[in-house]
Amino acid sequence: MPAGLIALAIGGFGIGLTEFVIMGLLPEVAASFDVTEAAAGWLISGYALAVVVGALGITAATIRLPRKPVLMALLVLFIAGNALSALAPTYGVMMSGRVIAALCHGAFFGIGAVVAASLVPANRKAGAVAIMFTGLTAANVLGVPFGTFLGQQFGWRSTFWVIAAIGVVALVGIWRLVPAAPAVTDAAGEASVGPVSSPAAPSLRTELGAFRSGQVWLSLTVTVLGFGGMFGAFTYIAYTLTEVSGFASGAVPWLLVLFGGGLVVGNWLGGRLADRSIDGTLLGFLGALTVVLVLFALLASSPVATGVLLFLMGGFGFGTVPGLQTRIMGYADGAPTLASSANIAAFNLGNALGAFVGGLAITAGLGYTSPLWVGAVITAAAVVVMAFAAVDARRTTRRMDGVRASAATPTRPTHAVA
Structure with a gap:
């Protein structure tokens, strides 16, 4: 490493x-x-x-x-x-x-x-x-x-x-x-001579050009919705833990350590799996997070279930980060820097969205489990957008493969008949 x-x-x-x-x-x-x-x-x-x-x-x-x-x-x-x-x-x-x-x-x-x-x-x-x-x-x-x-x-x-x-x-x-200027490394990990950057110097126009990609915008949307769902629940988790699950307020910081432990495991596992299949990992983790949030809303009155689901919420929620960050860089058409930073902005927009909608649910008198339901709905929307993005990406790849195959196939010459 x-x-x-x-x-x-x-x-x-x-x-x-x-x-x-x-x-x-x-x-x-x-x-x-x-x-x-x-x-x-x-x-x-x-x-x-x-x-x-x-x-x-x-x-x-x-x-x-x-x-x-x-x-x-x-x-x-x-x-x-x-x-x-x-x-x-x-x-x-x-x-x-x-x-x-x-x-x-x-x-x-x-x-x-x-x-x-x-x-x-x-x-x-x-x-x-x-x-x-x-x-x-x-x-x-x-x-x-x-x-x-x-x-x-x-x-x-x-x-x-x-x-x-x-x-x-x-x-x-x-x-x-x-x-x-980091060295370029091959699959075996051997360094080769030359900088990693492309020969052309980066420019703002080039970086902005990455946003012409529909997949970049789909990735940003998944980031906003995926993190909006998790933080819609997490922002008000202290109220859920004390008012619904029955924990003392002094136990909340240590329960958040349990949540953080899930973040660490999810981040590591998400990175390993995304190196094999980014879209498959994102679909799996977002789908699992939706299920966890629904179960959490239903079982929040059980302290044991709350502890387990709090860990899983952190794990599946943050397990999407490596895949989301790598995906947008991959679709940024050789100009990943601004798109990568835009994805960080999308994470924070998601945080703000989830906190705002979750707060509205509590203000409306829907109870302290309502942010969990809100989070589940927002995350389910992320699953739908991610599924569309994955299908569209596969369709585009097949079309491009077909174009390249056609270009590589030699055409048979025709001869006029006397």
């Missing part, structure tokens, strides 16, 4: 902590700035919106620049944002720190996924992307309990200083371990 993948995973771990750790710190942050918890919650929403802006804007602005220096610059931005959060004297400054840190999120994962895939042979690209996203899954496992512990013991600001330090480690790791 290339050492550069570890450096990318460390960066993903730090960025993932920044996104999720605030959920365990909201009461402390709200008390510190004397704002309501609802206002403190905007530190999460503001971060998500800034991720979308950064994923598209920063990636587009840096498309012609070498990827390694861009990744390092993004980590400098990440470190600065978290340091500003740790020092913030007011709520407004804290929000600014969150936005600055978020701007690097989408671009880092989008560009980093392209770099990770370039470090390995073609038949291991999804696995390489999964290794990078292992950092994000580990952040989910450790984020809430880690942040809660530090916040209780040393104050919430200490958490952001630690995250900034992790950013420094990732910065040094990418500087030392990620090659500026």
Whole structure:
């Protein structure tokens, strides 16, 4: 395994902590700035919106620049944002720190996924992307309990200083371990001479050209719906666990560790299976996630069933990430960077969609299992779109194979009859 993948995973771990750790710190942050918890919650929403802006804007602005220096610059931005959060004297400054840190999120994962895939042979690209996203899954496992512990013991600001330090480690790791121009590797893993990038320099026009592909848009739609379904349920899971399943509030962070464990297993398994069949893996995982969400809604009153289904929800939900990220890069017509970052933006749009619709269901008085039903419906829509995308892709492949076969078949000359 290339050492550069570890450096990318460390960066993903730090960025993932920044996104999720605030959920365990909201009461402390709200008390510190004397704002309501609802206002403190905007530190999460503001971060998500800034991720979308950064994923598209920063990636587009840096498309012609070498990827390694861009990744390092993004980590400098990440470190600065978290340091500003740790020092913030007011709520407004804290929000600014969150936005600055978020701007690097989408671009880092989008560009980093392209770099990770370039470090390995073609038949291991999804696995390489999964290794990078292992950092994000580990952040989910450790984020809430880690942040809660530090916040209780040393104050919430200490958490952001630690995250900034992790950013420094990732910065040094990418500087030392990620090659500026990764070597091309064959199926046997032997390096050959030459850069991985295409001879033509990347340009914004070329990258935007990837969005002419219908499969790119179908992939983005599956990402929004697939993650919208999972996060429609997950955003309000604390209420489900305490009000329906009967767990004490103190048990919620540790149940979320169980969910995070599912993320880790699903990410690893999804990467392995997607290297064999991307579309088959996505259909299988999205279908399984739909079933899990339905069962969770029906069995949420059982603590044992809740624990099992919480793990499976994380596993099948996050198991789609390597396949979704690799699929959109594959259909981006040789210009994967902006499409890859757009997929990160789609993940966050899905998060916002699921949280919004799930909140509407609770407000309508449908109960604390209603976000699970909402999630199941949204995920089922993702299955339908993915099935259409898979069929369309196979039809296109067969048509192109037929065209190539016709072009390769010699025609028999005709002779005039006297």
